[in-house]
Amino acid sequence: MENKISVVIRNKNEAEDLEFLLFNLTNRYIDSIDEIIVVDNESTDDSQKITEKYGARFETIKNFSYGGSANFAAEKAKGDIIVIFSAHSYPVSPEFFDVINEKFDFNARLAGVRCLHTPNDYRNYILNIDAEKDPNKSGLIFTGSAFRKKVWEKIPFNDKVPTFEDKDWTKRVLKNGYQIEFAPVVFAYKVSRTKAQTYFRRTNDLLGNYQIWHREIKVRQAFNNVMATFLNGFKNLFLDVYYAIKFFFFVLKFKKRKPEKFKY
Template sequence: MLSVVIRTKNQAPALRFLLKNLTERYAGDVDEIVVIDNLSTDNSQQIALNHGARFETIEKFSYGGSANFAASKATHPIIVIFSAHSYPISHDFFKLIKKSFDANPNLAGIRCLHNSSDYRNYINGVTVQQDPNRSGLIFSGSAFAKAIWQKHPFKEDVATFEDKEWTTRVVAAGYDIELVPAIFSYEIKRSKNQELFRFKNDLVGNYQLWHQDVSILSGLKGFLASIKRYTIDWIVSIWFSLR
């Protein structure tokens, strides 16, 4: 049986669409829906309850901590995790996930496909050992086995990339991660402040997981490149607006 867990904070419109999609289009495939909410101030709770989902609140958010909390609240052996701003598309999305877990008892997790790099890795047979970043889990459209999570919980002291860190750890422990052609969409519009928050966490996460350090020189190059890009974009936009 299969549980869907959804991490969200103040994303009521996106959450409503995801739940409508799950309950109307995939009602026969999903056995449980749990919304993991980080102290939303909108009507997310009412939306969840209106769609028959269980609503759980997490007060102190971290990426790894919220993933552990979500997994602990799911009651079925296969857990599919979404962010509120992602949603399944292909008609056999959950059937493909169940089929993969049935076929491979050593399977720890599945990465579904949402962009061109996912699809290229799937078609070209790029394994998780070759590319743990793009062939490993992504916690906006992935599935994992609860039994393996219980042995190997997600790390809560990583800034982000808790999905990639878990991927590398369980693969090293001898389990499998597979790409599966179950298609989902990922769409989010972040404010500049949200982009900064994500950038800072990604920077720390890249260092923690991939040991990618940042020097003053590389930071300066990135800053100058951004100024150049914004200036060119502004000039081009003005030119075509005039035309």
């Protein structure tokens, strides 16, 4: 295999997750990859120190956008194949990078591969629903995926879209006769957002859906979402309290009995 692999990690103040990812990459996959680059959005934690600890390259991007950071990552990478991760994701399958390499080696028209991490991925992969049939759910996703740098040089990522830069790129490369496939290897993706971060993501998703898929949202839909959120919140609160109280009385009942009966 002649392809060189660059692993690029997008990061902002995720030092703990970043260290785990770098530990994983350098201890389990170092023979299969040629360089590791951390693209950092002005972190104030120990991200740079941790990056240097594992011998990876630290690059700072100041004016962050999803498409812009994707282009920045591709510019900095020296490899033929660029595998992208968020700091809070990491490869799991033992042959993760070797399978990706083989995919690109086998198909000269392959622009990118999407690896597996959700039930949707497994379902579309098993049912052979490719990116042509479902560019949204079978196209590139900008973590745990890989793309060919030569294709990116002809078709860079769109830095004007607020989000879904990966889906936008998928549509454009397919239109130009390239292909995107699933790679049958697994990665894990862990993300937790504050309410403010969730709001920011939802507003950007709305704009991205409109720009890329021309999907509009009606005021009535937004209002129904408010009402559904309120009702679900009330329902969940009631159930949480109900089962917490029920468990409390179970503990009281348990304590009245002899706990020794339950020991083995």
